[in-house]
Amino acid sequence: MSNFTGITATMNPLAEMAQFKQNMREVAASPEWRTSKLIERQRWNPYSMEGGSTAAISGDNFAIVASDTRMTQNDINILTRDAEKIHVLNDSIILSTSGFYGDVIQLRKVLQSRLHKYRFDYRADMSADLCAELLSRNLYYRRFFPYYTGAMLAGIDENGKGAVFSYDPIGCIERLGYSASGAAEPMIIPFLDCQIGHVTVAEDYEKPPLTIERAISLMKDAFRGAAEREISTGDKIHLVIAEAGKPIVQKFLPLRED
Amino acid sequence: MFLTRSEYDRGVNTFSPEGRLFQVEYAIEAVKLGSTSIGIRTKEGVLLAAEKRSTSKLMVNDAIEKISKVDQHVAVTFAGLIADSRTLVERAQIEAQNFWFTYNRKIRVEDVTQSVANLALQFGDDDVKASMSRPFGVAMLFAGVDQEGAKLFHLDPSGTFIDCKAKSIGAASDGAEQNLKEQYHDALTLKEALKQVMEEKLNAANVEVVVIKPTTDEKGRQIGQFERVSDAELDQVIAAL
Numbered sequence: 001m002s003n004f005t006g007i008t009a010t011m012n013p014l015a016e017m018a019q020f021k022q023n024m025r026e027v028a029a030s031p032e033w034r035t036s037k038l039i040e041r042q043r044w045n046p047y048s049m050e051g052g053s054t055a056a057i058s059g060d061n062f063a064i065v066a067s068d069t070r071m072t073q074n075d076i077n078i079l080t081r082d083a084e085k086i087h088v089l090n091d092s093i094i095l096s097t098s099g100f101y102g103d104v105i106q107l108r109k110v111l112q113s114r115l116h117k118y119r120f121d122y123r124a125d126m127s128a129d130l131c132a133e134l135l136s137r138n139l140y141y142r143r144f145f146p147y148y149t150g151a152m153l154a155g156i157d158e159n160g161k162g163a164v165f166s167y168d169p170i171g172c173i174e175r176l177g178y179s180a181s182g183a184a185e186p187m188i189i190p191f192l193d194c195q196i197g198h199v200t201v202a203e204d205y206e207k208p209p210l211t212i213e214r215a216i217s218l219m220k221d222a223f224r225g226a227a228e229r230e231i232s233t234g235d236k237i238h239l240v241i242a243e244a245g246k247p248i249v250q251k252f253l254p255l256r257e258d
Numbered sequence: 259m260f261l262t263r264s265e266y267d268r269g270v271n272t273f274s275p276e277g278r279l280f281q282v283e284y285a286i287e288a289v290k291l292g293s294t295s296i297g298i299r300t301k302e303g304v305l306l307a308a309e310k311r312s313t314s315k316l317m318v319n320d321a322i323e324k325i326s327k328v329d330q331h332v333a334v335t336f337a338g339l340i341a342d343s344r345t346l347v348e349r350a351q352i353e354a355q356n357f358w359f360t361y362n363r364k365i366r367v368e369d370v371t372q373s374v375a376n377l378a379l380q381f382g383d384d385d386v387k388a389s390m391s392r393p394f395g396v397a398m399l400f401a402g403v404d405q406e407g408a409k410l411f412h413l414d415p416s417g418t419f420i421d422c423k424a425k426s427i428g429a430a431s432d433g434a435e436q437n438l439k440e441q442y443h444d445a446l447t448l449k450e451a452l453k454q455v456m457e458e459k460l461n462a463a464n465v466e467v468v469v470i471k472p473t474t475d476e477k478g479r480q481i482g483q484f485e486r487v488s489d490a491e492l493d494q495v496i497a498a499l
Contacts, residue, residue: 133361
């Protein structure tokens with residue numbers, strides 16, 4: 001330890017103080033907020049967020065998707081109370097979206113045209129499995145200018161099982177039992193984790209099986225809860241129910257309008 | 259049939275007054291000049307066999323490839339102008355890869371055939387749109403196993419394709435097909451099919467054989483596996499005849 005010079009040996013307090021004063025003068029002369037932050041604020045943003053939330057639950061032979069129908073500007077100004085964020089693409093595929101509505105419209109159009117062409121090319125309706133992969137590819141094509149859509153794909157897969165596919169903005173795909181996206185995602189996910197995933201309940205807590213009735217009522221609860229606490233979520237619940245071997249059913253239920 | 263030559267066999271896409279496209283019909287004739295290929299569909303998979311005609315003993319016979327791999331689960335063999343087949347096989351390979359890339363799923367055998375059939379008709383004498391100035395002079399047999407099971411499709415130069423149980427194309431196709439008609443039954447095994455083929459097709463190593471056997475992929479879906487039958491295995495079958 002005797003020959004340890006340490007930090008103190010290289011420090012010169014006087015020079016350091018002089019440097020500090022110099023830095024202070026520079027910062028006072030041109031503060032950061034006047035330069036970089038100001039430029040940041042003036043730069044045009046290609047994206048806007050119209051708020052709203054969406055969630056999907058899959059069961060053994062069903063998938064249900066829900067979203068609110070509110071579209072907002074800056075979370076406060078309601079643009080419309082009838083924005084549809086769930087898009088039924090064919091008899092077994094449901095696309096649900098949140099985020100930037102301009103991208104949502106474009107993405108829906110891209111998928112619709114691909115599905116249309118698929119029918120002609122392969123003489124069959126595309127299955128949810130295939131569409132899930134197709135969506136993933138399409139999102140990744142826009143790797144450096146992504147669709148800001150928070151997309152989820154739900155439906156009945158080729159084996160007649162309910163399916164929910166969740167994506168990040170650049171197409172990382174995951175098949176899950178349930179998922180949510182949008183403004184109230186941080187509120188809906190823990191609720192579903194508790195009620196469906198049973199990951200946040202005690203060992204001996206009652207864990208009822210997931211029937212379609214239970215899934216629907218959980219979905220309603222999730223959105224009532226979200227509308228209570230999240231201001232860009234509200235107006236109506238758009239509920240879409242896909243059950244194996246049955247046509248897709250769509251419902252609209254009232255939600256808080258304030 | 260071809261003795262009545264007329265102006266109508268010049269333009270590749272001009273109908274004759276009798277409603278015929280002579281160049282396409284001639285292309286179908288070109289197929290009959292090619293070496294023979296046979297495809298047989300069984301419950302245990304599909305078998306393709308192709309005769310490799312060597313015109314000279316100075317020719318290296320192993321270098322000829324008469325059965326091409328389109329994808330893991332699809333093989334194709336052809337008769338006619340072999341050079342023309344390269345374009346078509348490449349289209350099949352691209353289409354198969356493209357489907358897999360987009361949908362993460364192996365393409366159906368019928369859909370590969372369909373895409374090649376679309377290309378087969380894209381000929382014409384204008385320089386702009388057409389990729390080919392004349393019809394392709396090849397017939398092809400697409401064999402494979404997909405989710406729907408073992409499949410065999412015959413594609414001719416007119417772009418028509420037909421789902422077959424067994425089919426022969428090329429020079430000796432008439433005789434071979436007569437035999438197939440007599441011998442084929444629905445419970446045929448791959449081994450019997452191979453024997454059948456070797457009876458048709460003579461002797462030793464001037465024949466190339468590929469089988470596509472059904473297997474399952476990592477998600478449990480049915481798919482085919484491309485396998486070349488080795489010379490040793492062929493010799494065994496021939497010895498047992």
